[in-house]
Every structure is written in C-alpha cells, then in structure tokens.
Amino acid sequence: MINGTCEPVKGCKAGVILPLWTPVDNLSAGDQAARAIVYFVSLMFMFLGVSIIADRFMAAIEVITSKEREVTIKKPNGETAVVSVRIWNETVSNLTLMALGSSAPEILLSIIEVMGNKFNAGELGPGTIVGSAAFNLFVIIAICMYVIPDDEVRRIKHLRVFFITATWSIFAYLWMYLIISVFSYGVIDIWEGILTLLFFPATVLTAYIADRRIFFGKFLSKKYRASSHKGAMVVSEGDMELGEKSNGMGDDILFKGLDSDDAEIREFEKHRREYIEILRDLRRKNPTMEMKALEEMAEYEVMNRGPKSRAFYRIQATRKLTGGGNVIKKKMERKSSLQDLKVAVEDEDTTRVFFEPGHYTVMENIGTFQVTVSRQGGNLDSLIHVEYRTEDGTANAESDYEYAEGTLTFQPGETHKQFDITIIDDDIFEEDEHFYVRLTGIQTEDPLLKVQLANPSMATIMILDDDHAGIFHFNDKEISFSESCGEAEIKVSRTSGARGKVKIPYKTIEGTAKGNKDYIETEGELTFDNDNTEAFINVRIVDDEEYEKQETFYVELGQPKLVRTGSGEETKLLEDMSEEERIAQLGKPRLGEASRLAVHIQESMDTVDKLLKKANLSLVVGTSSWREQFVEAITVSAGDDGDEEEDAEEKLPSCMDYVMHFLTLFWKVLFAFVPPTDYWGGWLCFTFSIIGIGLLTAFIGDLAGSFGCTIGMKDSVTAISFVALGTSLPDTFASKVAAIGDKYADSSIGNVTGSNAVNVFLGIGVAWSIAAIYHAANGTKFEVNPGSLAFSVTIFIVFAIIAIIVILIRRTPAVGGELGGNPKYKVLSSCILFGLWVMYVLLSSLESYCYIKGF
Missing domain, CATH: 1.20.1420.30 (NCX, central ion-binding region)
Incomplete structure (x- = not known):
C-alpha cells in the first residue's frame, strides 16, 4: 500500500566528509x-x-x-x-x-x-x-x-x-x-x-x-517572618511544592536572618x-x-x-x-597520592635527621630517660654521624639536669638512635622548668649523599617539679564545643608540682546556656594521684539542632585539698596534720588564675x-x-x-x-x-x-x-x-x-x-x-x-x-x-x-x- 508521503529508499551518496564506497551496484x-x-x-x-x-x-x-x-x-x-x-x-x-x-x-x-x-x-x-x-x-x-x-x-x-x-x-x-x-x-x-x-x-x-x-x-x-518562638521562621502560603511536608524541625530556620x-x-x-x-x-x-x-x-x-x-x-x-572509575574517589585518591609523592620525592633526594618527638615532659624524680633521634629518606644504608648537646632554659645544668653532649652514629640500616638525659631531683620547691637539646651538626662518609637537619632539630625538655602539691587550673579561660559533640571533655592541669594525692571539687554554672536544657548540670570531685598532672571533667551537651547556636555556660573549680593516704582506707587532710607533717609536704595545693572556664556551645561554621x-x-x-x-x-x-x-x-x-x-x-x-x-x-x-x-x-x-x-x-x-x-x-x-x-x-x-x-x-x-x-x-x-x-x-x-x-x-x-x-x-x-x-x-x-x- 503506497501513500502520498511514501518514498523509495534513496541510493547511496557521498557524505559531508567520507567519500562514497564504490562500487555501489550489483553487490553480493x-x-x-x-x-x-x-x-x-x-x-x-x-x-x-x-x-x-x-x-x-x-x-x-x-x-x-x-x-x-x-x-x-x-x-x-x-x-x-x-x-x-x-x-x-x-x-x-x-x-x-x-x-x-x-x-x-x-x-x-x-x-x-x-x-x-x-x-x-x-x-x-x-x-x-x-x-x-x-x-x-x-x-x-x-x-x-x-x-x-x-x-x-x-x-x-x-x-x-x-x-x-x-x-x-x-x-x-x-x-x-x-x-x-x-x-x-x-x-x-x-x-x-x-x-x-x-x-x-x-x-x-x-x-x-x-x-x-x-x-x-x-x-x-516565599515570604519569611519571625515567629514568636526563638530561632524559628514562619513560611507564608504557596511555599511548598505539591505534596511537600514540613520536616517538623523546620527547614525555615535555614533562612533565619536573611534580609534578601x-x-x-x-x-x-x-x-x-x-x-x-x-x-x-x-x-x-x-x-x-x-x-x-x-x-x-x-x-x-x-x-x-x-x-x-x-x-x-x-x-x-x-x-x-569507559574504565575511568568513580570521579570523586579517583580525585581523592589522586590528591592523597600527590601528597605521598611529594613526601616520597623529598625522602628520595635527602636524608633528614630530627628529634622524634620534639617535646618531652618529665617529672623531677624520673632520674634518667632517653631521647630519640630519627633519620628518614635518602640512602638509609649509609653511615651518618650526628652531634648533640644540651642548652639551658629556665632549668640550669648541674643543678636541675646533667649537661650532656656527644655524637650519635647511624649504622647502615639504622633509622633511630637514643641517648640518655639525667634529671637532678631535690627537695626544694620551684616552678616548672625547661631546657633544650639541640642537634648541632651532621656528617656523612658518602660525599654524594644529601643530608640535612630537619624540624624538629631542637627538643624541649619540660621538668615538672614534684616537691609541691601543685597549682590547678584550666589551660584557657574559654573553650568552644559543637552542640553535636555529645560530651565536652574539659582538661584540668596540675603544674608547679605533682607531689601527693589531691582532690579538687568542680561544678557547672548557668550562663546563656541553661542547665539540663542545653547541657546536663554536673558537679563532683577530681582526684589527682601522686605525680598525676592532668584530669578531665566530662559535661554532656544536649543537641537540640538549633542553627548557628552560640550559648555559654561555666565550669568552676573549688579549693583543692591535699590527701595523705595511710594504711588501709585511712586518709588525712592537710589541716589535720601536725606541723612536722605540713613542713614535710613542702607546699599546699592552690588554684591558678584560670579556675573558671567559659564553655561556648556552637556549630562550627568555619569547618x-x-x-x-x-x-x-x-x-x-x-x-x-x-x-x-x-x-x-x-x-x-x-x-x-x-x-x-x-x-x-x-x-x-x-x-x-x-x-x-x-x-x-x-x-x-x-x-x-x-x-x-x-x-x-x-x-x-x-x-x-x-x-x-x-x-x-x-x-x-x-x-x-x-x-x-x-x-x-x-x-x-x-x-x-x-x-x-x-x-x-x-x-x-x-x-x-x-x-x-x-x-x-x-x-x-x-x-x-x-x-x-x-x-x-x-x-x-x-x-x-x-x-x-x-x-x-x-x-x-x-x-x-x-x-x-x-x-x-x-x-x-x-x-x-x-x-x-x-x-x-x-x-x-x-x-x-x-x-x-x-x-x-x-x-x-x-x-x-x-x-x-x-x-x-x-x-x-x-x-x-x-x-x-x-x-
């Protein structure tokens, strides 16, 4: 059946670019x-x-x-x-x-x-x-x-x-x-x-x-107006698409404060x-x-x-x-591999020598401890000599520590070397002190090997005095936590001494953040055992998912109390001790300047x-x-x-x-x-x-x-x-x-x-x-x-x-x-x-x- 619009199949013809493949007729x-x-x-x-x-x-x-x-x-x-x-x-x-x-x-x-x-x-x-x-x-x-x-x-x-x-x-x-x-x-x-x-x-x-x-x-x-409820916005008619429902929590809060x-x-x-x-x-x-x-x-x-x-x-x-892989994963892997490659290239060219770690905190009564020096990169089968010496800070050689200097020799294949540092213990109350250990020179028997001192090439040694019961304080006067963190862990430090067992009371105080609504009210007592220099207060944060939240409460430390542990369960407060016992303790524990901490609850917009x-x-x-x-x-x-x-x-x-x-x-x-x-x-x-x-x-x-x-x-x-x-x-x-x-x-x-x-x-x-x-x-x-x-x-x-x-x-x-x-x-x-x-x-x-x- 042929209709007026039907046309027969046209013969083959040359294309815009490709020529005609000849012959075109009588093909098998x-x-x-x-x-x-x-x-x-x-x-x-x-x-x-x-x-x-x-x-x-x-x-x-x-x-x-x-x-x-x-x-x-x-x-x-x-x-x-x-x-x-x-x-x-x-x-x-x-x-x-x-x-x-x-x-x-x-x-x-x-x-x-x-x-x-x-x-x-x-x-x-x-x-x-x-x-x-x-x-x-x-x-x-x-x-x-x-x-x-x-x-x-x-x-x-x-x-x-x-x-x-x-x-x-x-x-x-x-x-x-x-x-x-x-x-x-x-x-x-x-x-x-x-x-x-x-x-x-x-x-x-x-x-x-x-x-x-x-x-x-x-x-x-869409029109937005302030609601009578704090932090909420009300959406006018016509905002939602067909069948769309509010999420209860209110996506409208997203737009709080927008004047556009x-x-x-x-x-x-x-x-x-x-x-x-x-x-x-x-x-x-x-x-x-x-x-x-x-x-x-x-x-x-x-x-x-x-x-x-x-x-x-x-x-x-x-x-x-086409075998190109997942775009996001591949980009993340490439980013990671480029960072690894950069480090690998640095390691391949040069042997780097450094302290690992670069900071040590020790008690005054520790006696002798070891400091570690490491090498990385380059030809690890080479022989390397590294010189070191101690330097005074607030701590002085021969009165607070024993002066040390010497040469470390990395044998072929060795990546770590250690040497001893001795701390001098005394019965005199003094502030926490520090001194340094510096790498002063590096030599190699291979003239083609590139070697260098890398950071940290100087280690800091902090000596905590153990002849005083200590000063107790927060590290900062204020600190911030995300409302979604679950629990805020707040550090209390003990400095200028670590002798004896000390108990220190603490409690939370309301600010713009309300107790048992934005956080769970907490009070109790921290215990610092002998030579213990830090403890933690845990406060539970309530996540009410308020957008751009910024509220504050406080944690306050009470007066610390020194406890002498005797036989069995017997304990004795410093106030009940004899004069001889008090002198023997060489100092009462006391609060530092930062004894009250402002805790801010917020969502980190920077991140x-x-x-x-x-x-x-x-x-x-x-x-x-x-x-x-x-x-x-x-x-x-x-x-x-x-x-x-x-x-x-x-x-x-x-x-x-x-x-x-x-x-x-x-x-x-x-x-x-x-x-x-x-x-x-x-x-x-x-x-x-x-x-x-x-x-x-x-x-x-x-x-x-x-x-x-x-x-x-x-x-x-x-x-x-x-x-x-x-x-x-x-x-x-x-x-x-x-x-x-x-x-x-x-x-x-x-x-x-x-x-x-x-x-x-x-x-x-x-x-x-x-x-x-x-x-x-x-x-x-x-x-x-x-x-x-x-x-x-x-x-x-x-x-x-x-x-x-x-x-x-x-x-x-x-x-x-x-x-x-x-x-x-x-x-x-x-x-x-x-x-x-x-x-x-x-x-x-x-x-x-x-x-x-x-x-």
Whole structure:
C-alpha cells in the first residue's frame, strides 16, 4: 500500500566528509554484509568518541557554571556575613549549557546535515532529534522508575519548572508539525526558522520565572517572618511544592536572618545545613577520630552526598563506562597520592635527621630517660654521624639536669638512635622548668649523599617539679564545643608540682546556656594521684539542632585539698596534720588564675564553609594541566562503587573495565590534547570540545547514512533507532546514576523534558533558519518534505502527553513520587513507558516503509 508521503529508499551518496564506497551496484550479499559490519562498528566507535569528548565538554560546563560570587547577608544580631553563591542559576544552567552539552550531537548533526547538503533538508538530523526525544522521555524515565530500590520514591522538587519545561517540550514538537505541515506546507520561511530559534530563550526565561517565582504574586512567592518562638521562621502560603511536608524541625530556620529574597542564598544556606548534618553523623560514628582524618572523611561525604549537577552525572556515567572509575574517589585518591609523592620525592633526594618527638615532659624524680633521634629518606644504608648537646632554659645544668653532649652514629640500616638525659631531683620547691637539646651538626662518609637537619632539630625538655602539691587550673579561660559533640571533655592541669594525692571539687554554672536544657548540670570531685598532672571533667551537651547556636555556660573549680593516704582506707587532710607533717609536704595545693572556664556551645561554621568550598564538584571533574589529562587518559580504574562494605577496601578494575578502556584509549589520548578546564575559566576547553563534537558528528552522519543505504534502511528509520540510541546512551546511564543518588527526581525527569525542547529550538531553529535565509538570498524556497517526519512528530506528541500523564499520576499518595515506589507500580509504569517507545519506533517505521498511511 503506497501513500502520498511514501518514498523509495534513496541510493547511496557521498557524505559531508567520507567519500562514497564504490562500487555501489550489483553487490553480493556477502559484500553488503561486510560493508554493513564495517559501517556499524565504525559508527559505534564514533559514538564512543563522542562520549569521551562530551565528557571534556561537560567538565568545561561544570567549571563555567560553578563560578561563584560573594553575597553579604545580615544575621538577626545585626552582624553581616559574606557567603559565596553560584553566579549561574541552576534552572538557567540546566536549560542552556547543560542541555547543550547533553544534546550537542543531535543539534550539531542537524546543522551539519543541512550545510553539507548545500542548505537542503535531510532526514537524518530532524529524525535523530525526534527519535532522541522519544528515547529520552520513554526509555530513560522508564529505567529511572525501575532502578529505584523497592518502596523508595523520588519526587520532583521544582514542580513548577517541570510543568514549564514539559509544556515547552510538547509545544516544540507541535510547533515543528505546524511549520512543516500547516502554515506553509513543505516550505520553511525565514520567520518560522527565526521564531523557532527565539522559543529557546523564551523557554529559559519562563522556567527562570517559575523557579524564582517572579510575577506570580503572594500565592507563589516565599515570604519569611519571625515567629514568636526563638530561632524559628514562619513560611507564608504557596511555599511548598505539591505534596511537600514540613520536616517538623523546620527547614525555615535555614533562612533565619536573611534580609534578601535571593533564591541562591537560600539554596546556599540549605546546602550548608545538609553539610552540618553530615558532620554530626560522622562525629557520632567516629567520636575518637582525629580532626584531620574526620575532615577528609567529611570532604568525601560532602561530595558524595551533596547536590550534583547534570554535567557531573553525565561525566560520572561516561567515565564509569569507559574504565575511568568513580570521579570523586579517583580525585581523592589522586590528591592523597600527590601528597605521598611529594613526601616520597623529598625522602628520595635527602636524608633528614630530627628529634622524634620534639617535646618531652618529665617529672623531677624520673632520674634518667632517653631521647630519640630519627633519620628518614635518602640512602638509609649509609653511615651518618650526628652531634648533640644540651642548652639551658629556665632549668640550669648541674643543678636541675646533667649537661650532656656527644655524637650519635647511624649504622647502615639504622633509622633511630637514643641517648640518655639525667634529671637532678631535690627537695626544694620551684616552678616548672625547661631546657633544650639541640642537634648541632651532621656528617656523612658518602660525599654524594644529601643530608640535612630537619624540624624538629631542637627538643624541649619540660621538668615538672614534684616537691609541691601543685597549682590547678584550666589551660584557657574559654573553650568552644559543637552542640553535636555529645560530651565536652574539659582538661584540668596540675603544674608547679605533682607531689601527693589531691582532690579538687568542680561544678557547672548557668550562663546563656541553661542547665539540663542545653547541657546536663554536673558537679563532683577530681582526684589527682601522686605525680598525676592532668584530669578531665566530662559535661554532656544536649543537641537540640538549633542553627548557628552560640550559648555559654561555666565550669568552676573549688579549693583543692591535699590527701595523705595511710594504711588501709585511712586518709588525712592537710589541716589535720601536725606541723612536722605540713613542713614535710613542702607546699599546699592552690588554684591558678584560670579556675573558671567559659564553655561556648556552637556549630562550627568555619569547618562547614571550608567543606562547602571543597565540595565544589568543578574541582573534581576539572583538570589543571595537560599532564594530569594524559595520566587520566592512560589509567584504568574500577568502573563501579560496589557495596558500602567494600568501599573501605581497594577495588580492582574488572575485565570489562579493561576492555572498555582499551576500546576508548585512542579517544582518551586524542582528547587529552584539549586544553585543561582551568584555562580561561573553562571557556577554552568548551570551545575546543564543541569543535571536536562537531567533527565527530559529521562522521556519524556520513556513517549512519552509508550504513542505512547498505542494508536498505531509510534515513528516517536509521535516525530514530540507531543514531538516536547511540547519542542517548551516555544520558541513559547518567540519569540512572542521578535517579539512585539524588534525593529528588529533577535530574532524571525535569532535565529530560528541558533537553527535548532545547533539541528542537536549537537543532531545528539554527539549521532551518540558516537554510531559509540562504534560499531567500538566492531567490529560492527552503523545502522540507513533511513525509515521515510529520507522522513521527505527531505520534511522539500523542505518546508524550500519555507519558507525562503517567508521571503526574504517580505523584498521588498511592505511589508517592515520580520514580520508584511499590514494585508493582514501578514495574507497571516502566512497562507502559517502554511500550510507548516500542510502539513509536514500530509505527514510524511502518509508515516510512508504506505499510500504514501517513499524513
């Protein structure tokens, strides 16, 4: 059955770049099969190349859109603070550079096809745009619905933006049908092409207005006012998205003190709150971990759990597929390895000699103790001589310690040497004193060996007098703790003596922090045994999760009491001793100046703000040098994270990682020549990458056309199937990762609808505007045969409306969200969407081959 729009398969012709493979007639079945295999394999190889250069393109976009500006906000107490917020609005960046990054192959294919055909219309470019839109909307969202763990849901956060982009995405293809089949059948006028292009900024503008709630009035705008409750803010009507509930604790507190309605500032504060929660969780799970290690762990968690852009997910998916490994883990490992390499290089060149440790604290009655000198780096099999001597501080040689000097000899293989220092004990009360031991010279018998004295080359010896019961005090007059620390451990020191057993009472006193509300009131008695120089008071801190908390209470020490321990349980206070016994004690214990400590309860904003800066994902995906890019290009890493239990162990690359790395090695090395993202703020990388995408897209267009004509497939069918699938695969994996990793569904669903609209407005708008202008200048008309394109667009519009209805129905309480949910619902939804794609491809193909009637 032949209809008016059906055309026979066109013969093979030369491409824009690739010449015609001759001969083309009277080929045997074997020759056709061989050529088809060559074209197909080449096409797949080009798709891999596009994925690699698109990875560089997306990295440039991430760097560009991550630029920040400083904004001053006003706190409730009148103070001002400067915070850094993104220059690019998230919605605008998603619909402009991010959409261009993911849709560049389809857009450039349409433009290149028109220009390569001497400004005549082709089927491959428009067909790929429509086919890619169908694959994105039906298949990608179906996969995202299914991969969410059972009974978990992901909801669209920016619902208004989704409505806008979904409306534009359907209108885009409706408009495409109107200009080729209704307004001027088969002819594209200049105004139609230009207006199509202008719909792109209109899409961005309306989405931005919906995101910022501009012109929507009081019903859609967020307004904040002070509540009668301390530290709380009340949200006006229209704040919450459909189905969104308050968390009880009040995210509104995040915006306390902001005198601006700037959405970026509110988003910054929200992210900072999320990072605070990460720090709290890590502190609770690792109460004894050192701060440096805790910050390194927090940095990884902040990057891993923090908000991520569409560009990041695209880069992450591509690198996992091509053996590049997990982006965040690899960056952290590289950072660690660079630090290790720096130390290793230093160690390799020079032998360093130093005290280990550089500070010793000893009791006056210790007698003789040992000081350690170590060597590190260089040739450890060499012989080294190191000289040392003691020097007076407040302690004097021969009265407080015995003068010592000498030479240490490191035999081959030895890394540590020790020598003795003797402390002189007396019965005279005196303040704590100190002296020094200095390394004065170093010699080696190997003239080629580099040796040096490294820090600490001087050790400090602190002598604690044990002839006095001691002075008891806090080390500081004030100290700060995070409200999430659980328990504040406060150190009490004993100086100027350590003789005897002493008990010292203590108690907490209210300030702005209230007892048993902000902290647990505590009082008791510390016991210092003989020669003991420190003890700790523990006060439990109540975490009420108040944002930017700053409250104070006090810990006060009472008068210390010296206790003499006799036989059995007998104890005797100094006041009950005889005069002879008092003299024998040589001094009563007393309080020092710092006997009252102010304890501040707060959340450390410095640490959080530092993590905010480190969590900038442009630092993870970006590159600073060509050397770094070539190292990444030739390195293969594990392509998957594995289970959380396996994260602590180093995961080796799988066989598939090596295979994919081998297949993409050529492209990785080639595109390592693209300028690093740090140059010119990412714009240089952006420019070179889009040129590379354009060149590869030209090859893809030629190969797809040759492949189709070799097997007798029309360009329209090739476009909606093979080409659309190849260009959309990286987005498929990126959306899958985003669906699982994100708290919301915006990166999986909202970006698909926005990208579909951008495909038409840029891909069709630019290409057809150029062609229409060219033909008008030459006195001809730019003709576009509606044929299969009009039918394909119509089918897509109908199916797209069905898909969006399915997505919105899933927001009902029975399912709970656009993605995931009860297994029976998510399987049913996924099957419906996937079935729509199969029907779309099948119906479009049947119409193209004249089995059903088109328009």
